[in-house]
Amino acid sequence: MDWQPDQPTLDLIRHLALQNSYQYAGKGQAGSVISRIMGSRADLRQHGKFIAPLVGKEVAKANAMAQKDGLDAVREILENEAPELLEKKVQTRREGLPELPNLNSRKPVLRFAPNPNGPLSFGHSRGLVINGQYAKELDGELILRFDDTDTTVKPPMLEAYDSIPKQQEWLCGFPAHRIVIASERMDKYHEYAAKMLEGRFGYVCTCSADSFREFRVSKQECPCRGNSVDENLELWRKMNDSEGFQPGEAVLRVKTDMTLKNPALRDWPAARIQINPHPRVGNKWRVWPLLDFQSAIEDYLQGVTHIIRGKGFDGFNTKANAALCTLWLGVSRDNILGPCKGTRIRSILNFTDEKGYCRRNF
Numbered sequence: 001m002d003w004q005p006d007q008p009t010l011d012l013i014r015h016l017a018l019q020n021s022y023q024y025a026g027k028g029q030a031g032s033v034i035s036r037i038m039g040s041r042a043d044l045r046q047h048g049k050f051i052a053p054l055v056g057k058e059v060a061k062a063n064a065m066a067q068k069d070g071l072d073a074v075r076e077i078l079e080n081e082a083p084e085l086l087e088k089k090v091q092t093r094r095e096g097l098p099e100l101p102n103l104n105s106r107k108p109v110l111r112f113a114p115n116p117n118g119p120l121s122f123g124h125s126r127g128l129v130i131n132g133q134y135a136k137e138l139d140g141e142l143i144l145r146f147d148d149t150d151t152t153v154k155p156p157m158l159e160a161y162d163s164i165p166k167q168q169e170w171l172c173g174f175p176a177h178r179i180v181i182a183s184e185r186m187d188k189y190h191e192y193a194a195k196m197l198e199g200r201f202g203y204v205c206t207c208s209a210d211s212f213r214e215f216r217v218s219k220q221e222c223p224c225r226g227n228s229v230d231e232n233l234e235l236w237r238k239m240n241d242s243e244g245f246q247p248g249e250a251v252l253r254v255k256t257d258m259t260l261k262n263p264a265l266r267d268w269p270a271a272r273i274q275i276n277p278h279p280r281v282g283n284k285w286r287v288w289p290l291l292d293f294q295s296a297i298e299d300y301l302q303g304v305t306h307i308i309r310g311k312g313f314d315g316f317n318t319k320a321n322a323a324l325c326t327l328w329l330g331v332s333r334d335n336i337l338g339p340c341k342g343t344r345i346r347s348i349l350n351f352t353d354e355k356g357y358c359r360r361n362f
Contacts, residue, residue, distance in 0.1 A: 003047045005054065012037065013051070015082040017058035018065075022074045022086075026066030030059045097133060100306055108140035109305045112168065112176075113147045113295065116160035120167045131308050132172030143302055144168055144176035147295060148183045149288045151276040156183075158279050180302060182294055183281050189289040190240075192297050193252055193271055197232040202270060204235035205253045206245075216266045219259045225267065239273055239287050247273045254293065268292065 005013070016036050021028035033055050038045050066074050078086050100108055110131045114124055135142040144165060148156040161181070169175045182189075196202035205212060205224040215222045227235070236252065238244030252271040260266050270293035277283050289297075299307065 003050050005047075005050070009041075009044065010054070011081075012041070013054050014058050014062075015078065015085055017055065017062045018074050018078055019082070019085040020059065021062035021066050022071055022078065025071065026063050026074075028059045028063050028066075030056045033059055097130065097137070100134060100138070103138070103305075106305060108134060108138050109143065109303050110135055110140060110308065111143040111145050111299065111302065111304050113143075113145040114164060115150065115154050116146045116148050116156045116164055117154040118157060118160060119163055120171075125171055127308065128168060128171050132168075132174070134306075134308070135177075136172070136174065141177045142172065142174075143178045143180060143304070145180040145298060145302070146182060147291055148181065148278075148280070149186075149189075149291070149294050151274050151278050151288065155276065156279055161280075178302070180298065181280070182298060183278055185298070186281070186285045186288075188301060189271070189294055189297055190285075190287070193287075193289070193293075194233070194236065196254070196270070197236055197252075198229055200229060200255075202232075202252060202254050203227050204232050204239065204250055205267075205269075206235065206250045209248070215258070216263050219266070221258050222253075222267065224253075225255065239271075242286065245273060247275055249273070252287070 013033070016033045017028060017030075020033050020036075030052070034048075034052060037051060037055065038048070044051055062074060075086065112124075112128045112131050114120060120128070132142055134140060146156070146161065146164075165176065165179060193202070197204070203225050204227065205222055207215070207222055207224060212222055214220075235245075235250060239250050239252070250273065251269045253267045254270050256265055256267055258266045269290055271287050271289045273286060274288045275283075275286065278285070
């Protein structure tokens with residue numbers, strides 16, 4: 001037997017149809033009414049194919065009444081039967097920045113982390129000003145961090161190390177409380193890479209890029225994932241040895257879950273071999289962390305409490321939190337400038353329990 005609406009549901013459809021027609025001067029739209037109904041009554045969503053024709057019929061009747069008897073006739077019915085639908089909700093405009101969540105009486109530690117491969121852009125400026133304003137209003141700390149571990153695709157420019165702090169101070173009205181240069185902290189990233197291998201939370205992969213791409217697409221584990229700790233540490237040594245692996249022949253990977261919905265999160269690369277000299281440290285290091293891994297470690301070491309940036313970094317922060325969980329360090333608080341997709345939240349929850357603590361499930 002087909003579903004039949006009860007009287008309260010029929011009244012809801014009729015009243016919303018009248019309201020929509022009144023609001024739009026006798027030119028109500030069924031689609032708008034359907035959206036309102038489905039938004040307010042989740043239990044009716046499964047009956048959408050029955051709701052739609054009922055709404056269409058009531059909207060047509062309401063429009064006909066408005067055109068024949070005038071909008072006052074529509075309003076009179078609403079005043080008698082559903083006066084709350086005539087009340088206009090006053091929307092208050094928020095002034096200033098929204099409240100930062102989960103401060104718990106702490107002073108926030110924020111960071112602005114550009115790649116010093118050129119001057120700051122307008123896009124940079126927005127995030128920097130917002131971070132700076134939070135630090136100023138909440139008596140927090142702003143860290144200026146140079147994420148300069150890519151010597152191949154976006155190599156750093158020496159002059160940017162001098163110009164960016166000046167631009168930051170001009171935009172924020174105060175100098176950064178700390179300046180951190182990632183390329184000068186490579187020993188820390190290597191230390192945590194070794195810890196990850198010793199803890200069996202990462203591995204050195206010697207598959208070709210094409211081979212691993214096939215594993216990722218098919219959600220199959222790479223054979224290298226089964227390496228012993230000793231085997232991984234030896235492969236790690238060879239990555240750092242000029243007589244060992246060459247660029248592209250080996251990569252350090254973070255163990256996640258090869259069945260994750262987002263393919264980019266499946267055993268993603270944490271460090272690779274780069275032989276291009278760095279403008280600040282030259283050829284001192286051979287294996288360089290990728291941004292996802294380097295940033296996760298640095299956020300932890302610097303005590304960053306909140307990360308504020310554009311929504312384009314959704315996947316980036318999921319990787320970063322996966323790395324933090326893998327190393328048993330905790331999860332950063334991320335605030336996105338723009339809407340945040342539920343898939344991103346679910347991806348992070350893959351690595352945490354109901355209390356937000358990291359799950360050791362690799």
